[in-house]
Amino acid sequence: MKKIFLFLFFISILGCKKHNNYADNQTVEKIDFFLKNTSNNKYSEKEQLIYNDKALELLMNIENSAFKRKSMDLVIDNYFFLNQWEKYNKISRELLEISKSANDTNYIAKAMRYQGNYYYKKEVLDSSFYFYNKSEFFFKNIKDYNNYSIVLLKKGIVQLELNDFFGADISLTKAYNILKKTDDNQRIYAALNSLGTVSSELKEYDRAILYYKDALEIVTNAKLETSEHQTANCYNNIGLVYLDLKNYEKAIFYFKKAISEKRLKEESPLLYSSVIDNLAYSKLKKNDYKNIEKLFFESLKIRDSLNYSSYKILTYIHLSEYFYKINDIIKAKKYSFNAIETAKISKLPYYSIAALKQASIVDKENSSKYSEDYVRITDSLQIVERNSKDRLARIQLETDELKKQNLVLEERNRDVLNFLFGTILFVGFLYYMRVQRSKERELALKQAHQKANEEIYRLIISHQNQLEEGRDLEKKRLSKELHDGVLGRLFGLRLNLDGLNSFDDADAKQQRLEYLNELQIIEQDLREISHELSRENLVLINNFVAILNRLVEEQAKVNTAKIKMIIADDIQWDKVSNIIKINLYRILQEALQNINKHAQAKNISIHFRTDKKENLLFDIEDDGIGYDTTDKKKKGIGTKNIVERTQQCNGFIDIKSEVGVGSKIIITFPVDSKTIKI
Template sequence: IISDELGQFDKAIEYHHKALSFSDQIEDNYLYTLYSYSNIALIHKEQKQYEKALDIYKNLFKNKEILLQEPYNYAIILGDYAYVKHLSKNFKTDEITSMFTEAYKISDSLQDIYSLMSISLNASEFYKDINQKDSALFFANRAYHLARETNTNDVILRSLILKSDIEEPDKAKSYLTEYVKLSDSLQNKERAIRNKFARIEFETDLIVERSKQIAKERLWLLFLSIGLIFTLLLLYIIVTQRTKNKELRFHQQQQETNEEIYNLMLSQQDKIDEARVAEKKRISEEIHDGILGRLFGIRLSLDSLNMSTQPEAIETREKYLEDLKEIEQDIRKVSHELNSDFVSGSNYISIIKSLLEKQTKAYKLKYVLRNDDNIDWDSINNKTKIHYYRIIQESLQNIYKHANATEVHISFKQKNNVICLSISDNGSGFDVNKARKGIGLKNINSRVKEIQGELDIISTMDSGTEIRIKTPI
């Protein structure tokens, strides 16, 4: 509409079609289609392209029943259609007169002021052109009075021009005078409005400049804030990393201390084992040399008394002799067992079992320990045994912290001069490819490398975790 009033007719038609492309997406959009196409027809009328305008009106009136759903709009469009027919000069006067009469009657019955003004102006132009001045003056006066009631200045000006063309020269002069006064008044108002808008535009430019300045200041403030945040973040990372390094050094020192304690434990255990073996040997010798000798003497004495012929004495002696033989056999058996080192090689598994009992009790876990009897733990160096001990200890701690498990299985197997340690749980598991390696896993990996072993971690979500370590003997 603005483009139309500015005389930019092609642009106005382009915007109308753009509006129609959106209205096509709305259900029951016939009213909007009606408005847009009728406005496009009026633009063609202003361009004096009457055939194009008539084509649009013909298409609209193919659906007359839809147009009649909005009677006042129907009346306006019918009046415009009649006026375009008149301007094209290809239609009969009676046909156009009939159309104006119908349009006027509908608007008058509805008492719709704006449709009455539009139809009256078009009808006045039509009757003036066919030289029916009475009818032309009637419609011009009707439009003029309605425009006065509603302060519709453009209709007032157009009706004054019509009246000045229709009336006698004396009256026409007064209408033209009124037209000039109203036109000047409107121009003054327009100038005032333009000045006001010019001032607003100037003040708006100042506001825009100030806004740009504020935007620049905000941008600098944003950069400074980002820089400050980045600096604080960097400081936080540095402090956190230093703290982690301190904790790591502390854990390393603690592990070294624990290893020293464990070595002392193993050394002490060796001394205890030596003392136990010596004591067993002493007891064995004592039993063999002392008790057995005495029992042997008693048996000989009783055997010499076997010369008695009394049946009761003979039966008693034989019974005692049999008892002594049994005692002798039992003592020999005990002596033999004491003299053999039956706990040889089992000390390390006892230490592992003690660790498991202590930690699983604290962590509320069930454990299963399996040991391959073919493994000669005494021949394996202490370094390997210490690292295995620490790996099990670290794994139990990880299971308790992260796995939410209820049971853990530990097994030692020997195959082709390789000791295989397996630690598995029934916990929640994790994605081995995506998981971040914490200090626990790093420590385990470091220990495996020190004993030249191979580490394999198998885990999936909700399916538990298994750690496999293979170390050459």
């Protein structure tokens, strides 16, 4: 379809211009005839190639013109579909040269992209990156955003394969942001799938899963399912992320969903072998050995028949791990050796590293030798990777220099625009300064208000300390009273009762009853003293708790949300420093105010407790509108103050929020030490 479209496009252009100054009518008609037959599916690929070669032969004998460049572009496109890569490379170079001589930026950019395609096919990734990078520059310069996004996608995939994950993330994100505005669903799927792989490599697993699920949604909605089995590929990729997360249950779930795709084994055997190998490996990690040996060997058989060495090495390593786990050391050594030998023959250093690592585990006798080889290959790979990244950086630098030169040329025509922009910027700056000063004054007032509140609270704490000192004196008095009063009376009663032991007359019995009454009086006195001490201790503990309750009650009057606060009974508030109490009070106050202003919440939950390490935990959660925590604009002064107060107390803060779900702040404070216990 693409070839037919390009052909019709060519015919429409030709119809408008009718004849070209550089080619006579007969030549144009012959080229038209040959290109038409090249795009005709009734001919075999061999016949199509002959017609394409004849069209090229005629084109090479005419002078450089727009017609020639467009026709050569079609010839190159045909060579691509006919899998004639050397001819594809040769003619794309020729197109680049004639486009440069004609200063035709459009075809310069296209020819460079074709060169990038050729070197990517030949796995010369540095050269591929170079031409994609140059092509990107020209397409962006002429504002051809469709081709610009395609080159960014290809460039990002090359960067991914070169392990330049941050660069790949930038390129692929740019490509996706353009492509998602189009109906090019196949490339949107490719961009999302590649972004998922980049995120997984960067260990941003949540983001990776989102990208893969978005890719799956594109496949489903746009009905992209082909013999490549995009749906199964998405499920397999999601399963791999959960495998990295060690969530083996979910990994197995997605691998099974991938296997359930119809005709997967027949139409995409390599993908099928990967899925069953991943499924077996997930079950191995879960210690579920049922059928995994069968799955591994089925995967190995398929990969061996397709002669994919890298995939075979992975299965050998997995088999070695499996037999090592079931204590079959001989087979474990055998398959680790197979992995090493296959990696050597195939000259795949990355897989050699994985194979050597496994061999050092299962073959203890030769572990040191394998470890030495592992370190040697790893070091050499790091050097190669570093050199590769340096080359990418140099290429990017060269492109940046071209951009700078282009900017210098463009600036000559921007004097008036710059003046206008400068004027607008100056006015905007004055307005910004005015608004900023207003905000600074408002902030100063808030800070003054906060300082005043803190001073009041310090006075409260100071008053609490004075109360504690008074209670200590009262306790000493009660202790003295117990010792000198109650104990003295008990001692006297004991002596008197002891003296009555030898008497059994009516008077002695009467005296015993009197002494028993006296004991009951002493018992009642002791009970009252005990209750008084308990009340004092409870008041001491609940003093700060009461302050917190009052704060919540005050906020409940102005806050539309329902507030629920839970304070664990086992918190030793007397051990919590006054500085932490002050900041904890202010954090709670600030959080409640933020929720009241912005969250639109219906329910607020506050919880104070301690963990197993005796750290003080405080969290506040609401069911409001939430916000994007990655958006710096959403982080206002209130949130900044909460973070700073937490840090002042050597605490740890975790802010979680999701748009439409709500927010949660979790803070950990040290109780009786300067740092949090881990």
